[in-house]
Amino acid sequence: MEYxxxxxxxxxxxxxxxxxxxxxxxxxxxxxxxxxxxxxDNKSQRWKNMSMIALGQSKIVRRPISGVLHVIVYIGFIIINIEVLEIIIDGLVGTHRVGLKFLPTSVYGFLIGTFEILACLVFVSVIIFWIRRNIIKLARFWKSEMTSWPKNDGNFILYFEMVLMTLFLVMNATDVHFQTLNSGNIISQFISPWFSGLSEGTLHIIERGAWWIHIVGILTFLNYLYYSKHLHILLAFPNTYYGKLEPKGQINNLEAVTKEVQMMMDPNIDPFAAPAEEAGEEEIPAKFGASDVQDLNWVQLLNAYTCTECGRCTSECPANQTGKKLSPRKVMMDTRDRLEEVGKNIDANNGEFKDDGKQLLDDYITKEELWACTSCNACVEACPVSIDPLSIILEMRRYLVMEQSAAPVELNNMMTNIENNGAPWPYNQMDRLNWKNE
Structure with a gap:
C-alpha cells in the first residue's frame, strides 16, 4: 500500500x-x-529596485493598514511553504516528518512553531482583507471594471489561503507523535483538544487527509496563479527589475521621427531626397504607436500580466476621480485580456495568428478613455509593482495621431497653431502680447 x-x-x-x-x-x-x-542598462539600479520594491515591499507599505497586512501574508505564505519541501520528500520517499531525522528536535520545533505562528497571522490578515473587500466594500474594489470574475478572483484567493492555513494547523494538531514532542506546537496545541475524543486511528486518518489535501491544494493554487491576478506573486520580481528608470515625466521619442526632424533642420540635407533614403529604410517603423497588443513592447505586456488589480492606480487617477471613464487598472486588465485572446488565437491556428477583426483599440480601450488621461503619472507612482499604464496610453494616442489623424479637435487646433504661429495660441507671432491674456 505504501508503494x-x-x-x-x-x-x-x-x-x-x-x-x-x-x-x-x-x-x-x-x-x-x-x-x-x-x-x-543600469543593472545595479535594476537589482536595487527589485530588492526594494518586489522583495522589500517598499511601495506596498505606503498605505499602512493594507501594507502591513500584505507583508504578513507575503512573508508568512513564502516561509510556511518551506514546509512543502518536507512534504514532497515525505511523499516521494515514504517517510513521516523527515526533518526530525536530520535536525535536533528543538531546531525542528522552532521551525514548525514559527510556521504555526505565521499561519495564524496569515489567517487573521486574510480575514481582515475579506472584510475590507466584502463588508466595508472599499471603493477601489467595486469600480465598474471589477466585474464578476475580477471581483470573485480576489475572494477565491482569500478562501484558498484560509483553507491552506487551516489544513496546516489541523495536520499538526492531529499528529499524535508531533504533539507528544511538545516542541513546535505553539498554536496547534490549542487546536488538538478539539479532537480529544477521537481514537488514535481516526486522528491518523484526519492527519493524513489534511496532509494530502494540503499538498494537492498547494499544487492547485500554483496552477490557479496563471488564471488569476495573483500571478504577480511570481512576475513582480522581473517586472520591477525591468521597470522604467527614466524620470517619470520623460516621454520616449520615436527615433525615426527624431531623425526626420533633425534632417529638416540640417541645411546640408537634400530637401528633394526621399526621407527613407536619408534616414535609412530600416529605421522607419511599420506603424507609429500601437493599436493592438503586438505593437506594444514586451515589457508593457509583462506589465499587463503583473497587474495586481489592487486599484491603487485608479484611486489616484485625477481623471477617474472627476468622473471620466479612464481607469488605469482597466487599461492593464484590457491589455492582458486582449493578449490572452491573441494567445488562444495562436494556439487554435497551429502557432499562427489569424486576423480576428479585433484589436486593443476600440474593441477593448476606447478613444474617450485614452484622451481623458492627463499624463500626470499618478498611476505609475501609485503602482506597488512598477507597472506603467501611461506608456500604453501614450502609444495608443500616438497611433491615433500619427496613423489615423484622429486627435481631438482641441489638440488639432493646438498643433495647427504651433505649426503656423510657433505657439499653441491662435495669434500671429507679431501679436505676442495677446498670448499673455490666454
Whole structure:
C-alpha cells in the first residue's frame, strides 16, 4: 500500500508541476509577442529596485493598514511553504516528518512553531482583507471594471489561503507523535483538544487527509496563479527589475521621427531626397504607436500580466476621480485580456495568428478613455509593482495621431497653431502680447 501512495503522490506532483510549466511556457510566448526593447542598462539600479520594491515591499507599505497586512501574508505564505519541501520528500520517499531525522528536535520545533505562528497571522490578515473587500466594500474594489470574475478572483484567493492555513494547523494538531514532542506546537496545541475524543486511528486518518489535501491544494493554487491576478506573486520580481528608470515625466521619442526632424533642420540635407533614403529604410517603423497588443513592447505586456488589480492606480487617477471613464487598472486588465485572446488565437491556428477583426483599440480601450488621461503619472507612482499604464496610453494616442489623424479637435487646433504661429495660441507671432491674456 505504501508503494501505491508513493506512486500516487509522484503522479500528482508531476501533473501539477508539469501543467504549471506548460502555462509558464505559454505565458513567456505571449509576452514575447511584444516588440523588442533594450532594458539591459543600469543593472545595479535594476537589482536595487527589485530588492526594494518586489522583495522589500517598499511601495506596498505606503498605505499602512493594507501594507502591513500584505507583508504578513507575503512573508508568512513564502516561509510556511518551506514546509512543502518536507512534504514532497515525505511523499516521494515514504517517510513521516523527515526533518526530525536530520535536525535536533528543538531546531525542528522552532521551525514548525514559527510556521504555526505565521499561519495564524496569515489567517487573521486574510480575514481582515475579506472584510475590507466584502463588508466595508472599499471603493477601489467595486469600480465598474471589477466585474464578476475580477471581483470573485480576489475572494477565491482569500478562501484558498484560509483553507491552506487551516489544513496546516489541523495536520499538526492531529499528529499524535508531533504533539507528544511538545516542541513546535505553539498554536496547534490549542487546536488538538478539539479532537480529544477521537481514537488514535481516526486522528491518523484526519492527519493524513489534511496532509494530502494540503499538498494537492498547494499544487492547485500554483496552477490557479496563471488564471488569476495573483500571478504577480511570481512576475513582480522581473517586472520591477525591468521597470522604467527614466524620470517619470520623460516621454520616449520615436527615433525615426527624431531623425526626420533633425534632417529638416540640417541645411546640408537634400530637401528633394526621399526621407527613407536619408534616414535609412530600416529605421522607419511599420506603424507609429500601437493599436493592438503586438505593437506594444514586451515589457508593457509583462506589465499587463503583473497587474495586481489592487486599484491603487485608479484611486489616484485625477481623471477617474472627476468622473471620466479612464481607469488605469482597466487599461492593464484590457491589455492582458486582449493578449490572452491573441494567445488562444495562436494556439487554435497551429502557432499562427489569424486576423480576428479585433484589436486593443476600440474593441477593448476606447478613444474617450485614452484622451481623458492627463499624463500626470499618478498611476505609475501609485503602482506597488512598477507597472506603467501611461506608456500604453501614450502609444495608443500616438497611433491615433500619427496613423489615423484622429486627435481631438482641441489638440488639432493646438498643433495647427504651433505649426503656423510657433505657439499653441491662435495669434500671429507679431501679436505676442495677446498670448499673455490666454
Amino acid at each position: 501505491i501512495y508513493k506512486i500516487l503522490f509522484a503522479v500528482i506532483l508531476i501533473l501539477g508541476v508539469g501543467y504549471f510549466a506548460k502555462n509558464v511556457k505559454k505565458l513567456v510566448r505571449n509576452i514575447k509577442l511584444g516588440q523588442d526593447v533594450d532594458v539591459s
